[in-house]
Amino acid sequence: MHELSIAQEIINISAQYLPPNKNISVKAVKLKIGKMSNVFVDSLNFCFELLSENTPLKNAMLKIQIVPVVVKCNDCLMENEITDDLIYCPNCNSLNVEIKCGNELDIEELEIEEL
Amino acid sequence: MSIITIERKILEKNDAVAEFNRKNFKEKKIFAINLLSSPGSGKTSILEKIIELLKDKVNIGVIEGDIQTKIDAERIEKYGIPVAQIITNGACHLDAILIRDAFSTLSDKQISLLFIENVGNLVCPATFDLGENIKIVIVSTTEGDDKPLKYPAAFQKANAMIINKVDLIPYLNSSIEILKNNALKINPNLKIFETSCTKNIGIDKLCEWLLDNINKL
Numbered sequence: 257m258h259e260l261s262i263a264q265e266i267i268n269i270s271a272q273y274l275p276p277n278k279n280i281s282v283k284a285v286k287l288k289i290g291k292m293s294n295v296f297v298d299s300l301n302f303c304f305e306l307l308s309e310n311t312p313l314k315n316a317m318l319k320i321q322i323v324p325v326v327v328k329c330n331d332c333l334m335e336n337e338i339t340d341d342l343i344y345c346p347n348c349n350s351l352n353v354e355i356k357c358g359n360e361l362d363i364e365e366l367e368i369e370e371l
Numbered sequence: 372m373s374i375i376t377i378e379r380k381i382l383e384k385n386d387a388v389a390e391f392n393r394k395n396f397k398e399k400k401i402f403a404i405n406l407l408s409s410p411g412s413g414k415t416s417i418l419e420k421i422i423e424l425l426k427d428k429v430n431i432g433v434i435e436g437d438i439q440t441k442i443d444a445e446r447i448e449k450y451g452i453p454v455a456q457i458i459t460n461g462a463c464h465l466d467a468i469l470i471r472d473a474f475s476t477l478s479d480k481q482i483s484l485l486f487i488e489n490v491g492n493l494v495c496p497a498t499f500d501l502g503e504n505i506k507i508v509i510v511s512t513t514e515g516d517d518k519p520l521k522y523p524a525a526f527q528k529a530n531a532m533i534i535n536k537v538d539l540i541p542y543l544n545s546s547i548e549i550l551k552n553n554a555l556k557i558n559p560n561l562k563i564f565e566t567s568c569t570k571n572i573g574i575d576k577l578c579e580w581l582l583d584n585i586n587k588l
Contacts, residue, residue, distance in 0.1 A: 257463050257495065258463060258464055258494070258495035258498050258499070261462075261464075261466065261499075262381055262382070262498075265381050265382060265384060265385075266381055268384075269377065269379055269381065269383075270377070273375045273377055274375075283372065287381070292523075292524070292527065293498070294494065294495075294497055294498045294524035295498075341520075341523050341557070342556045342557065343527065343556070343557060343558060343559060344556070344559075351555070351559035352559070353559075361380060361381045361382055361498075362378065362379065362380055362381060363377050363378075363379055363380075363381050364376075364377060364378055365374050365375060365376050365377055365378070366374070366375040366377065367372055367373075367374055368372070368373055368374075368375060369372055369373075370373075
């Protein structure tokens with residue numbers, strides 16, 4: 257249930273960006289989440305809904321872009337997406353690879369509306 | 372409708388404190404190890420064995436993380452080792468802020484090797500950087516050889532894996548070779564050790580490697 261801590265941080269960071277003294281409704285929070293970041297999206301949505309209840313983010317939607325795992329092979333030098341959680345080069349099967357992306361846990365932007 | 376750009380890491384607060392911890396450990400010449408595993412795989416037993424072998428060679432300190440009780444801290448205290456117990460009251464992992472505060476209670480102690488025993492859980496602790504030098508994942512033979520595939524994050528982030536309770540293999544349908552292969556598919560760079568605390572197997576090799584790491588600091 258580390259999604260609870262992650263949801264709380266999303267709310268804390270978002271709150272710092274809301275213009276003060278304005279009646280604002282946050283429609284959506286855009287996130288980038290890597291496939292390897294160890295986050296269960298259903299659980300994150302549930303925790304966010306609970307924790308945002310009495311905040312300006314109440315009813316906001318989490319718009320989540322899932323980032324695939326991409327590795328660069330140090331042997332054949334190809335960059336490829338991997339889809340089965342195993343860390344290897346899908347081109348030449350080498351294990352000598354560098355992970356280029358897939359660990360993201362980023363908050364990108366807020367969509368807001370002034371009431 | 373308007374857009375406010377943020378572009379920040381969700382866990383940046385944790386990461387900033389982890390960086391503070393890392394600097395703090397570096398200044399004090401402390402090698403810090405984050406121990407991850409399921410409940411009951413033998414984290415505390417391995418720690419006890421390491422302490423027995425290394426306590427005359429290096430100053431060890433321990434931060435214990437548990438959901439409830441001081442049982443683990445009391446086990447470590449018997450060896451005369453400085454220890455801080457974090458009781459999370461239900462939280463499933465340790466974060467960098469908890470470590471900063473727990474370590475402040477040990478700051479007057481001479482420590483060059485700090486073990487952080489995370490909450491027994493193979494999932495959540497993998498997400499949180501504590502400021503450690505390395506992560507070690509422990510998996511016991513009784514848990515089955517498929518665990519690296521089922522819980523990849525902990526194995527992917529770890530620098531080393533300890534396979535504990537190897538003496539029980541004759542009684543189990545679990546294979547050390549399959550377990551190793553599965554772990555290496557998740558993380559080809561894992562350094563692997565095999566241990567048994569009850570039969571005193573492999574602890575010496577593990578300790579040699581730990582000393583090598585401390586000497587490289």
